[in-house]
Amino acid sequence: MNLDTFDCIADNAKGCVVATLPTGEPFVAEVVVFDTLGGVMGIRKLMQEGESFVYIGFPLDIEDGDHLVGQGGVSAHLGGDQSGVAEAGRVQGLKWNRTDGTLTGKFEFSGKDENGQAFTVTGGEFNLVVSDCSQALQAQTASTACAIIAPALRGNTRIGTTTLVLDDRERPSFIEARQTLDLVGGVWRLGAAFFVTYDEQGLPEITRAFATVDNGGYLARDVSITRMNWVPGEGLSFDFALSFDYNGTLYTMHDGRVDLKL
Template sequence: MGTVKVEQYTVVGYMNAQLPNGVPFHASSLVIQPRGVAAYDDNAVGDEPFLFINFPKTLEVKTFPMEPQEKGDVWAYLGSAFTGYASNGELGIERLNDAAGPLKAHFEFEVSGEGTPFKVTDGAFELQVSERAHTDEATGAAGAQVEPALEGNNGFNATLINLNYGQDGKPNSLLIVQQRDLEYGLSDLGAFIRLDTDGVLGVRAVVGNGLIAADEGSLDYSDFHYEEGVALSFVFSFSFRWKGKVYRFEKGRVKLDLR
């Protein structure tokens, strides 16, 4: 596995929304990714409820229409008792930063797929993003094999590693993805990992521009080690379903030097 720079950010903020059947969603910690923001409800059981908003490639203070994930530049995903990608909706960016992206926005969307249609309404998020001081030299490597091969790819070696921290100064998520030299035009392959200082809390596969929940009970990790400002490492494996087929990340490894 090749070594790359570890991008480290502290993210403070919130996300609120009304889920189907009037269920309120509130997240007091957010996770930024290169093209979006993710949030887990404060009362999440496992990995749900979970919301992800994908940002437009060109950022402006304006309202953008949401489209289906496979077609659109701006899209959303809800993982909960109701699950699915937005079929339509809007994202209104109210304040942004050239480096960090949208800092305040509102959103709503509708999902109309194979199941019963539903809406997410009154969505809003606000965040503050700061790069952690004295982390310019942090480097690391991460990757995994995938069985069977996914679109001709036998695994991934991360070319992007993002480690996010919450307001308490502790890590809360890790994004490890390969974004170049993938077969069949795939843009991204990797994993989004929710964690704390004691271990891994949940995982999602990243395939293309999608976030895919791990099969229940499939996550296996060991040798977890975190030392503040020094190192983060562990090994992992988990299964997920993509286009109706089961895949498994095997022999996954994360080894970060945070000094």
């Protein structure tokens, strides 16, 4: 599959993600997202039933070259009618120019879905120009976020944190409620991440959400955002609820609240 054949709608990156799904069907992302914690996600049939995505996660300090899935913080995930975390795979020829934002590579991975059925994603490629990829994320510790998780995720039943990570204090387009302390079950990071856009009047809207577990990002479904309050230069707050698949189990975050102080 030739990447140059396709022109995808982009979120915070320009470019495309393509692959061949386990059914043999070609996957062409309609939306491309760069995970500012490290990773590339291609999404097809955005916010619709039957939506599918592929996600390749990696550390922000990853070196150019070939990498095995499951080593060095490299992960992969397939979402859709058949969903699961990769058990094996590789990213080949990764090249990331952090000056001009170009990020390219090829990938393939395999695993088992929530029903124990094997799947393989082949012929994957990504070719992106990432917007503001060199901008450092900032931690804002005067803020708060919380949510209840059901069922318990590896023994963790809630998020409660005073650390929110964002990309811009004046007009954030990425916000993550990140908990790294007081977690159990071997979980070292747990939270929710939100992508924010602004309309012509400068009013914010949550366009995409993810659950974050360890080094993985999991596309949220049934996202509900209510009671949003935006005061430029001061803060952004909202209530949220969402659901996501993790290791074959459907989880919900409910009674969620983000109170970001800028």
